[in-house]
Amino acid sequence: SGEVNYGEEMDYKITGIEPGAGVVAASEAATEEYESLEGWEVVTSSSGAMATELGAAIDNEEPIIVSGWSPHWKFQKYDLKYLEDPKGVFGDEETINTMVRQGLEEENPEAYTILDQFNWESADIESIMLEVSNGTAVEDAAAAWIEENSDRVAEWTDGTEAVDGTEIELAYVEWDTEVASTTVVGQVLEAQGFDVKLTPLDNAVMWSAVAGGEADGMVAAWLPGTHATQFEEYGEDVVNLGENLVGAKIGFVVPSYMDIDSIEDLMP
Numbered sequence: 001s002g003e004v005n006y007g008e009e010m011d012y013k014i015t016g017i018e019p020g021a022g023v024v025a026a027s028e029a030a031t032e033e034y035e036s037l038e039g040w041e042v043v044t045s046s047s048g049a050m051a052t053e054l055g056a057a058i059d060n061e062e063p064i065i066v067s068g069w070s071p072h073w074k075f076q077k078y079d080l081k082y083l084e085d086p087k088g089v090f091g092d093e094e095t096i097n098t099m100v101r102q103g104l105e106e107e108n109p110e111a112y113t114i115l116d117q118f119n120w121e122s123a124d125i126e127s128i129m130l131e132v133s134n135g136t137a138v139e140d141a142a143a144a145w146i147e148e149n150s151d152r153v154a155e156w157t158d159g160t161e162a163v164d165g166t167e168i169e170l171a172y173v174e175w176d177t178e179v180a181s182t183t184v185v186g187q188v189l190e191a192q193g194f195d196v197k198l199t200p201l202d203n204a205v206m207w208s209a210v211a212g213g214e215a216d217g218m219v220a221a222w223l224p225g226t227h228a229t230q231f232e233e234y235g236e237d238v239v240n241l242g243e244n245l246v247g248a249k250i251g252f253v254v255p256s257y258m259d260i261d262s263i264e265d266l267m268p
C-alpha cells in the first residue's frame with residue numbers, strides 16, 4: 001500500500017461537488033492539512049458531474065478520489081471505500097437535522113409537528129436515491145417509498161390534523177440526499193393538505209432563508225461538522241428540531257480497487 005503514485009495518474013485532482021458544500025470545504029482543508037496532498041487541488045463541479053466522473057473512472061478501472069458522503073446510492077452501486085482520515089479533518093459520524101424558522105410552531109403547528117417527527121434511516125433514503133440514480137423520477141420513487149412505508153409515515157403525522165391549503169415552503173440544496181428527503185417530506189405534507197413549495201438554493205442561502213423566515217424549514221442540516229460554519233452563522237436564528245437521520249458521514253471516497261487505505265498513503 002502506498003507504492004502507487006496515483007497523483008500523476010489523476011493529475012493531482014480531487015473530484016469535488018458544488019462549491020458551497022461542506023464536504024468541499026473539508027476536502028480543501030484536507031489538501032492544506034495533509035503533507036501527502038501538497039500540490040493537490042479540489043476541482044468543484046456538481047453532485048451529478050461527480051457521480052458521472054466516478055462511474056466513468058470505474059468503467060475504465062482508473063483511479064479517482066471524490067468528495068463523498070453517506071447515505072448515498074454510490075455505495076450500493078459500486079464497490080467503494082472511504083480513505084482513512086487520521087487527522088480527523090472530515091469529522092466523525094454526523095446527523096442530518098431539521099431546522100425551521102422562528103414562529104413556525106405558533107403559526108403553523110401541524111407542519112411544525114410533522115417536521116419535528118420526521119426521521120428515518122440510511123437504508124430508507126438510499127433505496128430512493130438508488131432508484132433515482134437508475135432513472136426513476138424522484139417524485140415517483142418518493143411516492144412508492146411512502147406507500148410501502150405507511151406505518152412510518154403515520155408516525156410523522158401522528159397527532160396532527162389535515163389542513164386546507166396552508167402554505168409551507170421547504171428550502172433544500174440539489175444534493176442527491178436532500179432531493180430525496182425533501183421530496184418525501186414535501187409529499188407527506190401535501191397529503192395532509194398543505195400547499196407545498198420546495199425551493200432549491202445554494203447551501204448558505206438555504207440556511208439564511210430559514211434564519212430570515214423566507215423559507216419555513218429544511219431537513220438538510222449536516223452536523224456537527226459539515227455545516228459547522230453555517231450553524232455558527234445562523235444557528236441562533238433557526239429552531240433546531242434535532243436529527244432526522246443518524247450515521248451520516250463525509251470524506252474522500254475511492255473505488256475499492258485502489259491500492260491505498262488512508263489519505264496519508266497519497267503522495268505530493
Ligand code: PBE
Nearest residue numbers: 021022023069175222226
Ligand atoms: N453533502 C450532502 C452536503 C450535505 C449533504 C455532504 C454533499 C455538504 O457537503 O454540505
